[in-house]
Amino acid sequence: MNAFKNHFSFEFLTGIRNRQSLLMNYLFPLGFYLVMGLVMTEIFPLYQEMLIPAMVTFAVLASTLLGIPDPLVSSREKGIFRNYKINGVPSLSILLVPALTTLVHLVIVMLTIAISAPLLFDALVPTNWINFVIVFFALAFACIGLSVLIGVISPSSRTTILWSQAIFLPSMLLGGLTIPHNMLPGIAQKFAQLLPSTHAMNAFNGLAMARVADFSPWGSVVVLVFGGLMAFGLALYLFSWDSHNSTRRGHPLLALLALVPYVVGIFLLK
Amino acid sequence: MAQPIIQVENFRKTYGTFVAVDDISFDVKPGEIFGLLGPNGAGKTTTLECLEGLRTPTSGQLRVAGIDPSSKPHKLTNLIGVQLQTGALPDSITPEEAIKFFCAYHNVPPRFDLLSRLGLTEKRKSQYHSLSAGQQRRLMLALAIAHDPQVVFLDEPTAGLDVATRVELHNMVRELKSKGTTIVLATHDMAEAEELADRVAILLRGKLVTIGTPLEITATGKGLTKISVRTEKRRLMAEDNHLPGVTQHHVKDEYSIYLSDDIGSTLTAIIDRVAAQGDSLIDLRVERPTLEDRFLELTNDGEAQ
Numbered sequence: 001m002n003a004f005k006n007h008f009s010f011e012f013l014t015g016i017r018n019r020q021s022l023l024m025n026y027l028f029p030l031g032f033y034l035v036m037g038l039v040m041t042e043i044f045p046l047y048q049e050m051l052i053p054a055m056v057t058f059a060v061l062a063s064t065l066l067g068i069p070d071p072l073v074s075s076r077e078k079g080i081f082r083n084y085k086i087n088g089v090p091s092l093s094i095l096l097v098p099a100l101t102t103l104v105h106l107v108i109v110m111l112t113i114a115i116s117a118p119l120l121f122d123a124l125v126p127t128n129w130i131n132f133v134i135v136f137f138a139l140a141f142a143c144i145g146l147s148v149l150i151g152v153i154s155p156s157s158r159t160t161i162l163w164s165q166a167i168f169l170p171s172m173l174l175g176g177l178t179i180p181h182n183m184l185p186g187i188a189q190k191f192a193q194l195l196p197s198t199h200a201m202n203a204f205n206g207l208a209m210a211r212v213a214d215f216s217p218w219g220s221v222v223v224l225v226f227g228g229l230m231a232f233g234l235a236l237y238l239f240s241w242d243s244h245n246s247t248r249r250g251h252p253l254l255a256l257l258a259l260v261p262y263v264v265g266i267f268l269l270k
Numbered sequence: 271m272a273q274p275i276i277q278v279e280n281f282r283k284t285y286g287t288f289v290a291v292d293d294i295s296f297d298v299k300p301g302e303i304f305g306l307l308g309p310n311g312a313g314k315t316t317t318l319e320c321l322e323g324l325r326t327p328t329s330g331q332l333r334v335a336g337i338d339p340s341s342k343p344h345k346l347t348n349l350i351g352v353q354l355q356t357g358a359l360p361d362s363i364t365p366e367e368a369i370k371f372f373c374a375y376h377n378v379p380p381r382f383d384l385l386s387r388l389g390l391t392e393k394r395k396s397q398y399h400s401l402s403a404g405q406q407r408r409l410m411l412a413l414a415i416a417h418d419p420q421v422v423f424l425d426e427p428t429a430g431l432d433v434a435t436r437v438e439l440h441n442m443v444r445e446l447k448s449k450g451t452t453i454v455l456a457t458h459d460m461a462e463a464e465e466l467a468d469r470v471a472i473l474l475r476g477k478l479v480t481i482g483t484p485l486e487i488t489a490t491g492k493g494l495t496k497i498s499v500r501t502e503k504r505r506l507m508a509e510d511n512h513l514p515g516v517t518q519h520h521v522k523d524e525y526s527i528y529l530s531d532d533i534g535s536t537l538t539a540i541i542d543r544v545a546a547q548g549d550s551l552i553d554l555r556v557e558r559p560t561l562e563d564r565f566l567e568l569t570n571d572g573e574a575q
Contacts, residue, residue, distance in 0.1 A: 078358040
């Protein structure tokens with residue numbers, strides 16, 4: 001336990017000390033939130049209703065998809081994991097500690113947005129805070145799982161960017177952050193249901209913001225939780241200490257199984 | 271006789287069709303400093319990494335403290351300490367945090383004293399990426415020995431270190447040995463191996479070409495002993511003599527220098543001749559072939575084959 005505490009405290013400080021981590025955990029999401037708060041609420045006043053969930057979702061996407069995978073890949077490629085292995089650091093800690101520290105950074109950012117947005121931009125306050133927190137944690141869990149999985153299967157930083165952007169960019173365009181899900185064309189709506197952000201925005205709308213959900217909001221929470229479990233489980237299974245000298249337990253394409261809960265959601269959620 | 275703490279039997283490691291280590295066997299005794307020598311690509315690091323549980327042998331048996339490192343690496347964690355050749359730490363970790371972090375995983379109190387012994391006190395709060403290469407290596411050494419392991423593996427431990435730190439590191443290695451720690455040292459530095467190691471094994475292209483104490487290994491070579499003589503009247507200098515055992519003779523800086531393959535006969539002959547000429551010795555130096563000479567001889571033979 002002492003070891004885990006030490007690991008956690010070092011990793012948490014890294015999130016602040018390291019420029020890249022600081023950017024992804026705080027500067028990028030909060031900077032984007034300020035710009036969107038200033039611009040979007042002026043040109044599209046209805047955006048005040050979705051500013052808090054949309055910016056919290058953005059913060060989660062940025063901190064996890066853009067912040068978690070690359071340090072995992074570079075640590076493995078630099079031989080840091082080899083050093084950890086020899087010194088008895090378990091693979092579970094290697095994956096869990098950055099996940100938990102990112103979650104702590106995200107809670108700080110979520111609280112900053114949720115408290116400041118009504119004051120700065122007259123944003124709509126969640127009507128059900130408990131549900132808001134539940135959806136936030138479900139979204140964070142799903143995105144952290146996917147991010148850790150990307151970090152585990154990517155062979156290089158370049159591939160990591162490709163995988164991360166393959167989820168991040170569609171999430172920005174189709175995930176309900178800027179364009180409401182029900183305004184998308186039919187096929188795009190179905191595709192969007194493969195994205196955690198779509199389910200998060202749907203659940204925020206239906207459970208926390210007193211807005212209309214496009215499909216079952218609790219169903220979206222279930223998809224996010226199962227998506228997170230699947231992704232984290234696959235990350236643990238596919239983890240390798242050293243990409244050059246050890247054999248992975250399964251093919252990296254197995255990672256696509258993490259999408260199963262989202263695919264099932266397309267057919268089951270009405 | 272004590273059981274070997276490390277046993278390597280018919281160990282072979284291949285990567286595809288490339289044979290990195292080819293059927294080698296050796297033992298290391300408890301408390302011994304064992305040197306693994308060889309040029310780049312000889313298989314030293316592969317051997318070490320298989321013993322450390324980082325790689326799996328293709329065939330053969332490995333045992334470290336009675337444990338098979340490839341099937342039960344977790345059982346070795348507290349028994350071995352490793353300074354990897356290419357090991358690294360997170361960029362933003364400080365030496366103080368690294369000591370706390372690794373000691374906590376080994377379940378021992380943090381050994382901050384090692385930071386001062388290795389000259390890292392002033393850098394204890396600096397981030398890893400801001401340390402010089404030498405400081406990084408010193409920190410890796412501190413981490414390798416912080417939990418008092420039974421066996422320490424050091425891969426090129428003094429590469430990039432200044433003279434003072436190198437001496438300190440050698441002292442630490444001797445201190446570890448005096449406490450009964452077994453040390454396996456992979457190095458390019460022949461002087462280091464000769465100075466520290468009780469026994470050395472020389473690897474060449476994955477094969478074990480010789481094993482023994484540094485003295486045994488140098489004694490088996492074709493190397494010539496260098497004898498430098500300076501006399502008061504410098505009469506030896508003038509002589510183009512044919513002393514027994516001498517294969518070459520030249521003069522440099524008022525010294526007669528002989529290369530001999532029979533040191534006993536040559537020395538006796540030199541002393542007799544000096545006395546016979548009514549001269550007297552001022553200085554006489556005998557330099558045996560070094561481990562480096564023998565190493566070069568072996569590697570040159572290997573290349574020729």
